[in-house]
Amino acid sequence: MNAEWVPPSTALVELHPDPKARSKAVARRDIPVGSTIFSAPAFATALLEGEKGHRCDYCLREQSTLKKCSSCGSYWYCDAKCQNEHWQAGHKRVCKKINQFTNSMAFQQLEKHGRMDSFLLTHLLAHLSTLSEPYSPEVSTELSITLSLLPGPSGDCAASNPPYCPIKPPPPSEDLVTDIYSRFGNNNFTIHSHLNSIAHGIFPQASRMFNHLCTPNAVAKYVLKPGEVAAMEVVSLRDISSGEEVCIPYIDPALMQTRHKVFQITYGFTCDCPTCTFLQKVGQIPDPSLEHGDLIQLGLKLREFVGVEHYLKTGKLEKKTLEELPKPLRSVLNESYMAELSETFSKSSHEGNYAKAADSGVTLLALYLLIGMHLLEMAKTQWNHSFVALTPSGEEKEVSKGIVLQLLDLSRQTLQVLGTEGDSETGPFKEIGVLESLVRDV
Numbered sequence: 443m444n445a446e447w448v449p450p451s452t453a454l455v456e457l458h459p460d461p462k463a464r465s466k467a468v469a470r471r472d473i474p475v476g477s478t479i480f481s482a483p484a485f486a487t488a489l490l491e492g493e494k495g496h497r498c499d500y501c502l503r504e505q506s507t508l509k510k511c512s513s514c515g516s517y518w519y520c521d522a523k524c525q526n527e528h529w530q531a532g533h534k535r536v537c538k539k540i541n542q543f544t545n546s547m548a549f550q551q552l553e554k555h556g557r558m559d560s561f562l563l564t565h566l567l568a569h570l571s572t573l574s575e576p577y578s579p580e581v582s583t584e585l586s587i588t589l590s591l592l593p594g595p596s597g598d599c600a601a602s603n604p605p606y607c608p609i610k611p612p613p614p615s616e617d618l619v620t621d622i623y624s625r626f627g628n629n630n631f632t633i634h635s636h637l638n639s640i641a642h643g644i645f646p647q648a649s650r651m652f653n654h655l656c657t658p659n660a661v662a663k664y665v666l667k668p669g670e671v672a673a674m675e676v677v678s679l680r681d682i683s684s685g686e687e688v689c690i691p692y693i694d695p696a697l698m699q700t701r702h703k704v705f706q707i708t709y710g711f712t713c714d715c716p717t718c719t720f721l722q723k724v725g726q727i728p729d730p731s732l733e734h735g736d737l738i739q740l741g742l743k744l745r746e747f748v749g750v751e752h753y754l755k756t757g758k759l760e761k762k763t764l765e766e767l768p769k770p771l772r773s774v775l776n777e778s779y780m781a782e783l784s785e786t787f788s789k790s791s792h793e794g795n796y797a798k799a800a801d802s803g804v805t806l807l808a809l810y811l812l813i814g815m816h817l818l819e820m821a822k823t824q825w826n827h828s829f830v831a832l833t834p835s836g837e838e839k840e841v842s843k844g845i846v847l848q849l850l851d852l853s854r855q856t857l858q859v860l861g862t863e864g865d866s867e868t869g870p871f872k873e874i875g876v877l878e879s880l881v882r883d884v
């Protein structure tokens with residue numbers, strides 16, 4: 443075991459002891475916004491069920507035509523290179539058994555999340571089983587860091603083993619499987635591309651280093667390249683001072699009521715950031731009245747409190763804390779309110795009711811700004827909203843044109859901090875540019 447692992451001396455962070463989280467990653471020097479603090483390839487990945495057949499099982503890139511593994515018919519590749527790499531990296535151990543495994547009662551009875559874990563574990567064990575011992579220094583390091591990670595709280599993955607595709611030879615010892623799996627729930631990452639979740643991945647060094655903060659100063663992004671395993675980069679979201687802890691977000695900030703439970707059940711800690719402390723103090727968050735007129739009024743008051751219209755015109759925002767939120771507005775923090783707003787936003791844009799969609803989009807942005815929604819979701823909403831706002835006609839056009847350009851600019855500013863992500867050739871930057879020129883020509 444390697445509980446004493448230290449990041450390489452070239453790394454921008456070092457590990458310091460932490461009374462609550464065992465250790466924490468601390469900046470070795472001042473780190474400017476947009477810097478890559480950490481970068482590493484995945485130790486193992488598994489595509490989400492819905493992405494199977496749309497993305498390469500090796501490099502995770504989206505492709506319009508993919509080659510199916512002719513033997514199992516359950517894995518897809520960009521080309522012979524990706525297929526060969528995946529074969530060598532472990533697919534040769536599971537190819538003949540995967541279909542029987544996924545049809546087995548044990549696998550079928552798993553919930554969606556369990557099935558993902560099961561694939562991820564299968565891929566990791568298959569990879570290890572292709573390597574001869576002693577492992578290379580890189581693999582030994584990754585494996586020993588994995589086994590040194592903090593186990594999740596009992597009741598999470600720690601309590602049981604998921605089934606995994608039987609891999610021979612050599613069969614991994616049950617202890618190894620139990621040890622690894624007990625660290626799954628609180629240490630694995632969701633890989634995203636172009637702002638959408640596409641896969642799960644194991645990145646042991648990142649897991650060992652970065653703690654959670656609800657208002658993080660860094661975030662993980664993923665780089666997908668042809669013929670290569672997906673890589674994670676941790677990027678600074680603002681200037682970080684030497685000696686400051688570098689933290690990333692583990693949860694969706696939209697979880698206003700359930701976050702406390704998620705931290706406890708999945709990660710085994712209590713967050714004492716100002717937002718969580720405030721939410722704990724408030725206790726029960728009132729349900730919003732779902733009556734149409736009341737919802738409109740609540741939305742207007744929220745927008746005024748946040749100053750979202752001013753933000754859309756100028757890009758400037760006077761940051762408000764949750765403590766400042768007037769009591770009668772507290773129901774905006776109820777998760778059902780955000781769900782209702784998001785539903786109205788997407789339903790009315792699908793149905794072509796663009797005025798309603800644009801209006802609920804502004805209220806949704808106000809809520810995101812208030813709760814400190816992570817940049818990716820903000821950018822995505824600004825981006826979707828810009829499509830919606832492009833569509834009104836008549837006298838609304840001039841107003842919405844200005845707002846669309848502002849939304850696109852905000853979206854770009856947000857994304858620029860992160861740089862390109864996921865499949866690199868296309869992506870939001872190019873689309874923003876195309877949309878901007880379209881809007882200017884309207």
Ligand SMILES: C[S@@+](CC[C@H](N)C(=O)[O-])C[C@H]1O[C@@H](n2cnc3c(N)ncnc32)[C@H](O)[C@@H]1O
Pocket residue numbers: 462463464465466591592593594628629648649650651652653654655708709710711712713
């Ligand atoms: C991915 S690990 C982070 C690295 C960890 N500090 C270590 O020493 O290995 C996740 C675990 O770290 C701890 N942790 C992370 N963020 C925390 C926080 N804000 N407060 C308390 N514990 C935290 C929890 O035990 C959590 O399950």
